[in-house]
Amino acid sequence: MKLGxxxxxxxxxxxxxxxxxxxxxxxxxxxxRIAEFAWVVMEPREGQFTWDxxxxxxxxxxxxxxxxxxxxxxxxxPPWLCRSHPDILPVDAQGRRLxxxxxxxxxxxxxxxxxxxxxxxxxxxxxYGNHPAVVxxxxxNEFGCHGTARCYCETCARVFRxxxxxxxxxxxxxxxxxGTVFWSQTYGDWNEIDPPNLTIAEPNPSHVLxxxxxxxxxxxxxxxxxxxxxESLISERQFVTTNFMSQFTDLDYHDLAKPLDFVTMSSxxxxxxxxxxxxxxxxxxxxxxxxxxxxPYITGFGHTLMRGYKPNRPFWVMEQQCGNVNWSMYNTxxxxxxxxxWTWHALASGAEAVLYFRWRAGLYAQEQFHSGLLRHxxxxxxxxxxxxxxxxxxxxxxxxxSTPYEAxxxxxxxxxxxxxxxxxxxxxxxxxxxxxFVYYRALQRLGLPVxxxxxxxxxxxxxxxxxxxxxxxxxxxxxSLKAFAEAGGTVLLGVRxxxxxxxxxxxxxxxxxxxxxxxxxxxxxxxxLPPGVSYDLNSSIPGLVGPATIWAEALNPADxxxxxxxxxxxANYSSGPFSSHAALTQYKVGAGLALYLGWYPNSPQAEALLxxxxxxxxxxxLADLPDGLIASRRGHHLILLNFTEEPLTATVQGxxxxxxPRDVEVVKTQGS
Numbered sequence: 001m002k003l004g005x006x007x008x009x010x011x012x013x014x015x016x017x018x019x020x021x022x023x024x025x026x027x028x029x030x031x032x033r034i035a036e037f038a039w040v041v042m043e044p045r046e047g048q049f050t051w052d053x054x055x056x057x058x059x060x061x062x063x064x065x066x067x068x069x070x071x072x073x074x075x076x077x078p079p080w081l082c083r084s085h086p087d088i089l090p091v092d093a094q095g096r097r098l099x100x101x102x103x104x105x106x107x108x109x110x111x112x113x114x115x116x117x118x119x120x121x122x123x124x125x126x127x128y129g130n131h132p133a134v135v136x137x138x139x140x141n142e143f144g145c146h147g148t149a150r151c152y153c154e155t156c157a158r159v160f161r162x163x164x165x166x167x168x169x170x171x172x173x174x175x176x177x178x179g180t181v182f183w184s185q186t187y188g189d190w191n192e193i194d195p196p197n198l199t200i201a202e203p204n205p206s207h208v209l210x211x212x213x214x215x216x217x218x219x220x221x222x223x224x225x226x227x228x229x230x231e232s233l234i235s236e237r238q239f240v241t242t243n244f245m246s247q248f249t250d251l252d253y254h255d256l257a258k259p260l261d262f263v264t265m266s267s268x269x270x271x272x273x274x275x276x277x278x279x280x281x282x283x284x285x286x287x288x289x290x291x292x293x294x295x296p297y298i299t300g301f302g303h304t305l306m307r308g309y310k311p312n313r314p315f316w317v318m319e320q321q322c323g324n325v326n327w328s329m330y331n332t333x334x335x336x337x338x339x340x341x342w343t344w345h346a347l348a349s350g351a352e353a354v355l356y357f358r359w360r361a362g363l364y365a366q367e368q369f370h371s372g373l374l375r376h377x378x379x380x381x382x383x384x385x386x387x388x389x390x391x392x393x394x395x396x397x398x399x400x401x402s403t404p405y406e407a408x409x410x411x412x413x414x415x416x417x418x419x420x421x422x423x424x425x426x427x428x429x430x431x432x433x434x435x436x437f438v439y440y441r442a443l444q445r446l447g448l449p450v451x452x453x454x455x456x457x458x459x460x461x462x463x464x465x466x467x468x469x470x471x472x473x474x475x476x477x478x479x480s481l482k483a484f485a486e487a488g489g490t491v492l493l494g495v496r497x498x499x500x501x502x503x504x505x506x507x508x509x510x511x512x513x514x515x516x517x518x519x520x521x522x523x524x525x526x527x528x529l530p531p532g533v534s535y536d537l538n539s540s541i542p543g544l545v546g547p548a549t550i551w552a553e554a555l556n557p558a559d560x561x562x563x564x565x566x567x568x569x570x571a572n573y574s575s576g577p578f579s580s581h582a583a584l585t586q587y588k589v590g591a592g593l594a595l596y597l598g599w600y601p602n603s604p605q606a607e608a609l610l611x612x613x614x615x616x617x618x619x620x621x622l623a624d625l626p627d628g629l630i631a632s633r634r635g636h637h638l639i640l641l642n643f644t645e646e647p648l649t650a651t652v653q654g655x656x657x658x659x660x661p662r663d664v665e666v667v668k669t670q671g672s
Contacts, residue, residue, distance in 0.1 A: 001347055001351075001352070001353070001354075001394070001397035001398050001400070001401040002030055002031055002352065002353035002354075003028060003029050003030065003031070003343070003353070003354055003355070003356075003387070003390075004029050004030060004031025004032055004033065004067075004069075004353065004354070004355035004356070005024060005029055005031070005032055005033075005355055005356045005357075005358070005359045005373060006032075006033045006034075006318075006319060006355055006356070006357045006358045006359065007020070007024075007032045007033065007034050007061075007358070007359045008034070008037070008038075008358065008359070008362075009034060009053070009057040009060075010038050010041045010053065011360075011362060011363075012360070014053070014056065016378075017056075017057060017060045017061075018060055020359065020360070021060050021061050021063065021064040021066060022064055023374075023384075024061075024064065024066060024359070025064040025065060025066065027373070027384060027387040027388065028387060028390070028391055028394060029066065029387070030065070030066060030067060031066070031067050031068075031069060031135075031353060031355055032061050032066050032067070032068055032069070032355075033068075033069040033070075033071060033138060033318060033355055034054075034057060034058075034061075034068060034069070034070065034071070035054060035070050035071050035073060035124075036071025036072070036073055036075060036138060036140075036141045037071075037073060037075065037076045037103070037141070038054070038073050039073035039074070039076060039077065039078050039120060040076075040078035040079070040080075041053065041054075042054065042073065042120070042123075042124070043078070043120065043123075044078075044080075045080055046080060046081070046084070049123060051127060058128070058131065058133050058134065059133075061133065062132070062133035066133075067133060067134075067135040068131075068133050068134045068135065069134075069135065069136045069137065069138055069318075069355075070124065070128055070134055070136075070137050070138070071137070071138040071139075071140075071141060072117075072120070072121050072124065072137065072138070072139050072140055072226055072230075073120065074106070074117050074120070074121075074139075074140045074226070075103055075104055075140050075141040075142070076103045076104075076105075077105065077106050077113065077116070079100055081116060082100040082105065083100075085110075085112040085113070085116070087107075087110055087112055087153075087155065088105075088106045088107060088110040088112050088113040088116075089105055089106070089107070090105065090106060090107045090148060090151040090153060091107070091151055091152045091153035091156075092147070092151075092152065093150070093152055093197040093198075094197070094198070095152065095197065095198050097153075102146070102366065103146070104142075104144075104145055104146050104148045105148075107151040107153050107155060107156060108151070108218050108219055108221075108222035109151065109153075109155045109156050109159045109218055109222075110153075110155055111155070114222070114225055117222075117225060117226060118225060118226075118229055121226050121229045121230060122229055122233065125137075125229065125230050125232075125233035125234050126233055129230070129233040129234035129235060129238065130234070130235050134238060135237070135238060135239065136238050136239035136240065136241065136261075137230055137234065137238060137239070137240045137241070138241055138242055138243055138264070138318065139223055139226045139227065139230075139240065139241070139242040140223070140226070140242060140243075141242075141243050142243050142244075142245050142248075142266060143219050143223070143242065143251060143256070144219065144248060144250045144251045145245065145248070147250075149215055149216070149219070149250035149251050150211065150212070150215040150250065151215070152195045152197045156195060156215075156218070157194055157195050159214075159218070160193070160195060160211065160214050161190045161191065161193055163214045163217065164190065164193065164210065164214075165190055167210075171187055171188065171189065171190060174187065174193075175187060177206060177503040177505075178204055178206040178207055178210075178503070179204070179206060179505055180204065182204070183204075185204060193207075195211055196208045196211050205420065205423045205424055205504050206503055206504040206505060208423055209416065209419055209420055209423065209504045212250075212419045213252075213416065213419075215250075215251075216250075216251045216252040216255065216256075216415070217255070219251055219256065220252075220255050220256055223242060223256060223259075224259060227240055227259055227260075239261040239262065240260060240261055241260050241261055241262055241263060241264050241316070241318075242256070242260060242263070242264070243264050243265065243266060243318045243319065244256070244257075244263055244264065244265050244266070244306065244309070245265070245266050246265050246266065246267060246272065246299075246301070246302025246303075246305060246306070247272050247276045247279055247298075247302065249415070249418055249419075249422075249433060251415075252415040253305070253309050253415075254309060254413075254415065254454040257309035257310050260310070261313075262310055262313045262314055262315060262316065262352075263306055263309045263310050263313075263315050263316075264306075264315065264316040264317065264318035265302060265303075265305075265306045265315065265316070265317055265318065265319075266317075266318065266319040266357070267299065267302060267303075267317045267319065267320050267321060267342070267346065268294075268319075268321040268325050268328075269293060269294025269295070269296075269298070269299045269321055269342055270292060270293070270294045270321065270324070270325060270328065270331075270332050270334070271294075271321065271325040271327060271328040271331070272294060272295075272298055272299070272302070273294035273295040273298055273299075274328040274329040274330055274331075274332075275327075275328045275329055276298070277295070277298075279431070279433055279434070280295075280297075280298055280301070280433065280434060280437045281434060281437065281438075281441075282429055282434075287627070287628075289628050289643040289644055290338075290643060290644055290645045290661065290662050291332060292332050292333060292334045292335050292338050293338055293341060293342075293643045293662060294643075296345065296628070296630050296641065296643040297437075297440070297441045297444050297630075299342070299345060300345065300349060300444060300630060301437060301440055301441075303315075303345070303346060303349030303350065303351065304349065304440070304450065304451065304452050305413075305452050306351075307349065307350045307405060307451060307452075308413070308451050308452040308453045308454075308457075311451070311453065311457060311458070314350065314351065314352030314353075314401075315350060315351055315352070316351060316352060316353040316354070316355070317346045317351050317353070317354045317355065318355050319355065319356075319357035320339075320342060320343065320346065320354045320355060320356050320357060321334075321339075321342065321356075321357065322334075322339050322356040322357065322358075322371065322372065322373055322381075322382075322383030322386075323339075323361075323370075323371025323372065323373075323381055323382055323383050324369070324370070324371045325370055325371075326366075326367055326368070326369035326370040327370075331369065334371070334382055334383075335382065335662075336382055336385055336386060336389075337386065337389075337662050337663065338382075338386070338662060339356070339382065339383045339386035339387075340386045340389055340390050340393070340664070341641060341643070341662055341663070341664060343386075343390065344393075344397075344639065344641060344664045345630065345641055347397055347400060347401060347634075347639070348400075348630070348632035348634065348639035348641065349405065349632055350404075350405035350634070351401075352401055356372075356373055356383055356387075357370075357372075358370070358372045358373075359372050359373055359374060360372045360373070360374040360375075360376070360378060361374065361375055361376045361381070362376075363376060371383070373387065396637075396666060399637075400634050400635070400637050400639070400666070401634075403634045403635030403636075403637065404634065404635070405449070405632070405633075405634050406449065406461075406633070407449035407450050407451045407462070408449070408461070408462055408463045408464065408617075408619045409443060409448055409449065409450045409451070409462060409463065409464040409465075409466065409614070409619060410450065410451045410452070410453050410457075410459065410462045410464070410465055410466070411436060411439065411440070411450060411451070411452045411453065411465075411466050411467070411468070412452075412453060412454070412455050412457075412465065412466075412467045412470075413436065413452050413453065413454065414454075414455055414470070414472065416472050416502065417432065417469065417470065417471040417472045418432040418433065420471050420472055420500060420504050421469065421471050421496075423504075426528050427528040427529075427550055427551060429550055430496075430528075430550060430551060430600065432468075432469060432471070435468045435469055435494065435495075435600065436452075436468045438468070438600075438601060438602070438603060438606050439466055439468055439494075439601075439606050439610065440452075441603060441606075442603060442606035442607040442610050443610055444630060445603075445607055445625065445627065446607060446610060446611055446614070446621055446625075447621035447622040447623045447624070447625045447631045448610065448614055448619060448621055448622070449622065449632065449633065450466075455476075455477055455480065459480070459484050459489070460487075462484075462489065463488075463489060463490065463617040463618065463619055464489065464490045464492070464613055464614065464617050464619060465481065465484055465489055465490070465491050465492070466492045466494075466610075467481070467491070467492065467493050467494060467497065468494040469494045469495055469496045469497055470493060470494075470497040470498060470515065471496050471497070471499055471500055472500050472501065472502050472504065473497075473498045473499075473500065473501060473502070473507065473513050473514045473515065474502050474514075475514060477514075478514040478515055478517075478518060481493075481515070481518055481594070482517070482518050482589060482594075484592070485518065485589035485590060485592035485593060485594045486589055486590025486591060486592060487590065487591060487592065488590070488591040488592045489592045489617075490592055490593045490594075490595070490613055490616065490617050491518070491589075491592070491593070491594045491595065492595045492597060492609075492613065493512070493515060493518075493519060493594070493595065493596050493597070494597050494600075495526075495551050495552075495553055495597065495598060495599060495600055496526075496551070496553075497512045497513075497515055497596070498511060498512030498513030498514055498515040498516070499511060499512070499513065500513075510522045510523075510558075511523035511526075511553075512596065515596075516558055517558075518587070518589065518594045519585060519587050519594045519595070519596040520557065520558055520564065520566070520567045520585070520587035520594070521555045521556060521557055521558055521567070521582070521585045521587070521596055522555070522556050522557075522558050522559075523553045523554065523555060523598070524554045524555075524556050524581065525553070525554040525577075525578070525581075526551070526552070526553040526554070527551070527552050527553075527577070527578070528550075528551060529548070529549055529550055529551060529552060533549075534547035534548060534549045534576075535547060535548045535552050535573045535575055535576035535577075535578055535579075535599075536548075536573065536574045536575040536576070537571055537572070537573060537574060537583055537599070538571060538572055538573075538574045539570060539571035539572075539583075539584065540570055540571070541570055541571065541584075541608060541609060541612045542608065542612070543604070543607070543608030543611070544570075544571060544584075544605055544608040544609055544612070545604075545605075545608075546602065546604065546605060548573065548583065548598075548599035548600070549599075549600065549602065550599075550600040551599060551600040552573070552576075552578060552583070552598060552599045552600075553578075553583075553598040553599065554573075554578040554581035554582075554598070555569075555581055555582040555583060555584075555585050555596060555598045556581060556582065566587060566588035567585060567586070567587050567588075568585065568586045568587075569582040569584070569585055570582075570584040570585065570586050570595070571583040571584035581598075582598065583597075583598045583599055584596070584597050584598060584609075585598075593616075595613075597609070622638055622652075623638065623640065623650040623651060623652045623657075624650060624651035625650055626648050626649070626650075628642065628643050628644040628648065629641070629642055629643070629644075629648045629650055629659060630643065631650065633669070636668055636669055636670075637666055637667070637668060637669070638652060638666070638667040638668075638669045639664065639665075639666050640652075640657060640659050640664065640665045640666075640667065641659070641663075641664050642659040642660065642661060642662060642663050642664075643662065644661060644662075645661050645662070646661055647659065647660050647661055652667050652669065653669060653670065
């Protein structure tokens, strides 16, 4: 297990660097990320490079045995570049050219910016690509942050048309795919197509979905520009990665992750729990943990996402909160022990390295109230104190980090379906991530490890596959799910599956579209249920009780499966207009099963259903857990993390384990 820190030597007097590096070593740190926002310090004027400060900073860190990760500085183009090439500044959805003055102020399609990107990356890599202290590179920082994933400038409009032409080849095929006959939108020429912003009413959702795809592809190609430049100049021993955001959904991280050596993430548990809570669950759901730990299920969800972007590769936490943040709602203070708990949580989830953001609290500019391992006056802050306390943990951490994280259950995450659901949720509370998170939190509560994967991932290691909503359907996905079930796996499909084609058009096949043969049923009707309206349920599964809310679908045997003994009705509606219909079905497919859940489950319902499926599939829980206690296993080590203010107990292989408040216990288990 490697620990490190994000450091900004350009913010501090050079005479301080020696002391900082010594303190880093004394705290047990071995990695330091620098330079990702230092373009203007490297190049104060075009072509006038000043490397002496960076040379010295690297040498000072290396002298203390610290390894350096260099960030390419393209997240913050300097003022001279923006003034000489104003076309690099992005245009927002309201058609406004944004200004210089913060960060991420660039259009990734700007030809000027791509040229300057290649130039600065070439200059950095030529100088440090073989430096013995530099172990790796981070490309840019947090692509798409601050609402910058989609630019609407004229350059993007032009490149978008080329992207469409490459995808559809003929304008007639585009018109067919988008259904442009609606509202008299049929195009006769590629040049008639604009980005889907500034329309009177909502734009065509197929048009918008393609713009989201195009915008994501734009960042993939922009990342590749930097990746290709680096790879031609750096040592083979240096890795290349970039920094993802766990709560971010505007870019397809599956595509961005593919060419990287591994992925890294930003983890800010209190900030995400405060300001991103509604992304994961309705405001009415307010789980309570210790006030300064965040929500462990939200934090763990981010870890799980990262682990799935590069299966069988470790992930890193490149920015780990180590005190209060400055950008959330309450920016709560953090007490001793919390940073240690977060570090163990990342390790338990499969992380290989954790770097704390940041070394010292800044004295100026936008992040003055953001904490560091050191306070503003350079005295030791709570995060540094926790690092000292973790020294006793380090041998065990290193032993655990060499073992894999294993799961027998997986989710499929499809960004196209996520975006399509955002565009037409139909119900205010129907959200793709929320729907997935209901199942995720249920599995965590049950002590059942899970991975989150792309649709083209290898599914052979898993026994249960959950697709909370396969809103967009392809023949490839339908075939993949069927093959998984036929081989003995259990597939669970959730509501709104098979409703649409990959072009974001509603299917003209009986629902659930291409999945009908897989699950053996049809959806004869569907209702969006407003607050206060619910349909009662009956089920043969223990604990699967309570009403259907938010969304309900009436399920019936497909014509060819009527009376088929391989089709079972596991739940039905007992009130409302669907009272004569099934609500949950199970169909035998080859050696496995395919289930269709016809309503949007709440947390207890998801727990009951998933416990039933796990028992049937022979997937054993890690432990019997109360709320707020997280369990993860790496190899033979079971890691138990208590995120509450009270001591909690877990039952592990027949014995009781006590975990103190905001503390960690590691139990050696039999088997794997």
